Amino acid sequence: MKNNSLLTRRDFLVKSFTAFSAIYIIPDIIPHASASKPLDKEVDSSTRWAMNVDIDKCVEGCSACVDACVDENGLYGFDRPETDSQWIRKLTLKDIKTEKISTLPMMCQHCENPPCCDVCPTGASFRREDGIVMVNQHTCIGCRYCMMACPFKARSFVHENLTEQVTNAPRGKGCVESCNFCANRIDHGADTTACEEACMNEGHQAITFGDLSNPNSRVNKAIDNKPGRRLRADLALKQRVTYSGF
Amino acid sequence: MDKIIFKKFIIKPKLFWLKFLFLGFFIFLGFLSSLYMEHEGHYITGMNNQIVWGMPHMFAVFLIIIASGVLNIASISSVFDKKLYKPLAPLSALLAIAFLIAGLIILVLDLGRPNRLIVAMTVYNFKSIFAWNIFLYSGFAVILAVYMWTMLDREVNKYSKYMGTFAFAWRIILTTGTGSIFGFLVAREAYATAILAPLFIIMSLLYGTAVYYLIIRIINRYLNFNISEEIISNLRNLTLYFLFANLYFLALYHVTNLYIAKHINFELFILTSGGIYTFIFWAGQVLIGLILPLVLIMSNKFKDTVALKYASILVLLGGFSAMHVIIIGGQAFPLNIFPDHIILDSAFYDNVVHSYTPSIYEFILGIGGIALALIIVLIGIANFKFLPTITPPSNINTQKD
Amino acid sequence: MHQLVKSFAFIIFIFNPLLTSSHDGEKHSMKGHSKADMMEQCVEPTIVMQKEHFKFLYHQRDKTVIKGVRTKKHSLANCIDCHVSYDNKGEAIPVNSDGQFCQTCHVETAVNIDCFSCHASVPRGKQVILKSNDNIKSISNIHAKTSYLIKNLEDMHYEK
Numbered sequence: 187m188k189n190n191s192l193l194t195r196r197d198f199l200v201k202s203f204t205a206f207s208a209i210y211i212i213p214d215i216i217p218h219a220s221a222s223k224p225l226d227k228e229v230d231s232s233t234r235w236a237m238n239v240d241i242d243k244c245v246e247g248c249s250a251c252v253d254a255c256v257d258e259n260g261l262y263g264f265d266r267p268e269t270d271s272q273w274i275r276k277l278t279l280k281d282i283k284t285e286k287i288s289t290l291p292m293m294c295q296h297c298e299n300p301p302c303c304d305v306c307p308t309g310a311s312f313r314r315e316d317g318i319v320m321v322n323q324h325t326c327i328g329c330r331y332c333m334m335a336c337p338f339k340a341r342s343f344v345h346e347n348l349t350e351q352v353t354n355a356p357r358g359k360g361c362v363e364s365c366n367f368c369a370n371r372i373d374h375g376a377d378t379t380a381c382e383e384a385c386m387n388e389g390h391q392a393i394t395f396g397d398l399s400n401p402n403s404r405v406n407k408a409i410d411n412k413p414g415r416r417l418r419a420d421l422a423l424k425q426r427v428t429y430s431g432f
Numbered sequence: 433m434d435k436i437i438f439k440k441f442i443i444k445p446k447l448f449w450l451k452f453l454f455l456g457f458f459i460f461l462g463f464l465s466s467l468y469m470e471h472e473g474h475y476i477t478g479m480n481n482q483i484v485w486g487m488p489h490m491f492a493v494f495l496i497i498i499a500s501g502v503l504n505i506a507s508i509s510s511v512f513d514k515k516l517y518k519p520l521a522p523l524s525a526l527l528a529i530a531f532l533i534a535g536l537i538i539l540v541l542d543l544g545r546p547n548r549l550i551v552a553m554t555v556y557n558f559k560s561i562f563a564w565n566i567f568l569y570s571g572f573a574v575i576l577a578v579y580m581w582t583m584l585d586r587e588v589n590k591y592s593k594y595m596g597t598f599a600f601a602w603r604i605i606l607t608t609g610t611g612s613i614f615g616f617l618v619a620r621e622a623y624a625t626a627i628l629a630p631l632f633i634i635m636s637l638l639y640g641t642a643v644y645y646l647i648i649r650i651i652n653r654y655l656n657f658n659i660s661e662e663i664i665s666n667l668r669n670l671t672l673y674f675l676f677a678n679l680y681f682l683a684l685y686h687v688t689n690l691y692i693a694k695h696i697n698f699e700l701f702i703l704t705s706g707g708i709y710t711f712i713f714w715a716g717q718v719l720i721g722l723i724l725p726l727v728l729i730m731s732n733k734f735k736d737t738v739a740l741k742y743a744s745i746l747v748l749l750g751g752f753s754a755m756h757v758i759i760i761g762g763q764a765f766p767l768n769i770f771p772d773h774i775i776l777d778s779a780f781y782d783n784v785v786h787s788y789t790p791s792i793y794e795f796i797l798g799i800g801g802i803a804l805a806l807i808i809v810l811i812g813i814a815n816f817k818f819l820p821t822i823t824p825p826s827n828i829n830t831q832k833d
Numbered sequence: 834m835h836q837l838v839k840s841f842a843f844i845i846f847i848f849n850p851l852l853t854s855s856h857d858g859e860k861h862s863m864k865g866h867s868k869a870d871m872m873e874q875c876v877e878p879t880i881v882m883q884k885e886h887f888k889f890l891y892h893q894r895d896k897t898v899i900k901g902v903r904t905k906k907h908s909l910a911n912c913i914d915c916h917v918s919y920d921n922k923g924e925a926i927p928v929n930s931d932g933q934f935c936q937t938c939h940v941e942t943a944v945n946i947d948c949f950s951c952h953a954s955v956p957r958g959k960q961v962i963l964k965s966n967d968n969i970k971s972i973s974n975i976h977a978k979t980s981y982l983i984k985n986l987e988d989m990h991y992e993k
Binding site: 223225227228229260312314315316320324347348350352353354355356358361369374 | 895
């Protein structure tokens with residue numbers, strides 16, 4: 187028994203190499219592992235997830251982010267556009283003064299003062315410590331008050347029975363849902379959302395996501411270059427999603 | 433006080449059961465349609481991701497407002513110590529409890545997850561006015577029950593004044609809470625104003641009086657309990673005041689909105705360009721609900737009873753229109769997410785006025801709710817002594833008991 | 834009153850075997866094969882799992898949703914991953930379908946499962962497939978890993 191507890195020279199080399207590679211090599215291979223959180227660690231406010239959309243880079247007619255979101259979260263609808271869920275949608279706008287046409291994705295803005303959470307009677311609508319606003323569908327009673335309160339129409343109510351939910355995005359009839367910054371992915375160590383990834387893959391790089399607390403995060407770099415603006419700033423909701431290029 | 437003798441609503445059993453079954457039938461239908469809604473999901477209703485609150489909420493809010501309003505009579509008798517109304521006060525409290533329960537049941541049956549009612553009753557977010565309302569509503573029901581007890585049981589009768597005052601305070605807070613459900617919604621032009629709370633209170637006073645009068649008229653058809661002329665002429669005056677007050681607050685609400693630059697587009701939408709919503713506002717809420725009743729009540733051509741009866745019916749029609757304008761109209765106007773931009777294109781109806789066509793299921797659910805309120809009243813008055821045998825003239829009652 | 838208590842006791846006595854019946858020694862699922870079939874025991878001793886599994890799930894679900902804890906041990910996704918059966922064609926059979934792992938006991942004890950109106954009852958979705966490929970100790974694993982690496986390299990490329 188004693189012998190077994192001692193490391194042989196060979197074992198030592200093998201183990202230290204494994205450890206070395208685990209620490210130094212693997213994180214370089216696994217995407218964005220620098221921000222990864224151990225699975226058992228609770229989220230805290232030292233991480234502040236945020237997103238910026240550069241409107242000048244967003245391409246009209248492109249819906250890669252929307253498609254990726256649908257794919258990631260299994261948001262397959264029933265061809266009933268008025269009741270089907272949308273977590274992210276594309277809008278085309280015209281500036282009243284300059285007549286400039288722009289297009290942008292619209293999703294939950296992850297407010298720091300979220301009206302949806304204020305009005306939710308059961309507290310099912312809540313803001314995670316890292317700033318992600320989401321619905322605890324175990325306590326959501328489906329009253330839709332949050333949808334009344336949201337200034338951005340970011341939330342959808344599941345209007346019918348679902349069967350093809352994906353494992354990472356449980357969702358079901360009678361509850362309200364919305365973009366959750368791909369919380370499942372992030373908790374598993376990624377620091378990119380499906381929409382950002384899709385936007386990058388398209389080569390547009392309009393969407394940047396990351397941790398505001400990390401000065402080197404993509405979102406911080408993007409905002410440094412081109413400040414982001416909050417929508418409906420008059421409401422003072424301090425959204426974590428900003429738009430630059432307005 | 434001791435001179436009032438209360439009695440049960442005793443009519444021919446056949447007649448009673450006929451009424452019971454008639455109401456029961458609608459309750460059954462309402463329950464069935466709510467089951468269907470829950471089973472299939474809300475896509476079968478007219479509600480969608482644009483108009484998230486629909487007809488069930490119109491009915492529910494309407495009934496809850498009425499619940500607070502029908503307590504008027506009891507409040508006048510206890511808080512303002514008008515002996516004249518004492519004999520009618522217990523019925524007033526029963527009506528309040530019945531309409532409250534019916535309104536809440538509609539609200540609950542429309543939830544996406546009504547089976548999680550227990551969650552709503554056990555987990556609270558105290559920042560939510562909705563959560564506060566759960567307390568206000570259930571508290572109101574309890575207070576009303578105790579209040580009825582103090583009114584009907586001679587042994588505890590001396591406390592009825594205090595309970596009445598308490599119930600009065602509670603109902604004012606309750607209607608404030610109901611109004612604030614909308615008043616606290618900062619994002620929507622239609623709602624983000626505290627004036628909705630007093631507007632709702634004054635609406636509750638008006639609708640409650642109307643409902644109360646219509647119900648005693650109906651009861652009176654089967655069982656004469658001699659509502660005195662004086663009471664009727666008082667109710668007519670009350671209705672007149674409430675109508676004026678309602679007009680005043682309504683005008684104030686809309687003028688305020690006209691004045692706030694941020695809200696002006698919505699205001700013009702409701703007042704001029706909103707199609708069905710504009711029509712319902714002017715024809716339903718203003719003309720039928722306020723102007724015509726005012727004319728009826730103020731005119732000398734009609735007897736008190738006639739004027740009050742038709743005015744009450746019109747007021748209730750107008751009240752339901754008001755619910756439509758406030759609840760549906762408020763959501764129909766698209767959210768102003770980009771004040772400096774025009775939305776050219778959206779996959780999620782961001783740039784269009786939303787339309788709402790209620791389904792038969794929602795409508796039947798609402799009707800079932802009303803039937804539920806009435807059946808509670810029917811069962812209540814048939815089993816407990818709520819109705820005064822005779823309403824004594826006020827000159828006897830103004831003397832000390 | 835005494836009679837009532839007696840009859841209750843009788844009913845409980847009659848149904849007792851049903852209420853406490855276990856599947857010791859039996860294969861976990863009636864149809865198809867699952868990973869769990871090959872395991873000695875679940876994440877906790879079998880008797881504990883039989884009696885307390887919902888407590889673990891409840892506890893985990895709040896930790897997961899509110900605190901973002903994603904440990905696998907008591908996660909529903911992990912339960913399904915292991916307990917789901919695959920038929921001869923390799924298709925996953927929902928755990929809540931008749932005769933399957935969850936449903937068998939829940940029918941017997943007449944306890945409604947509310948999980949699967951929202952949660953996927955088979956492993957499903959892009960990430961899940963990626964993860965399970967990663968876990969399988971087989972040649973296909975190498976293929977999965979390479980494609981994973983290639984994809985990540987692409988990601989890194991886009992970042993620049």
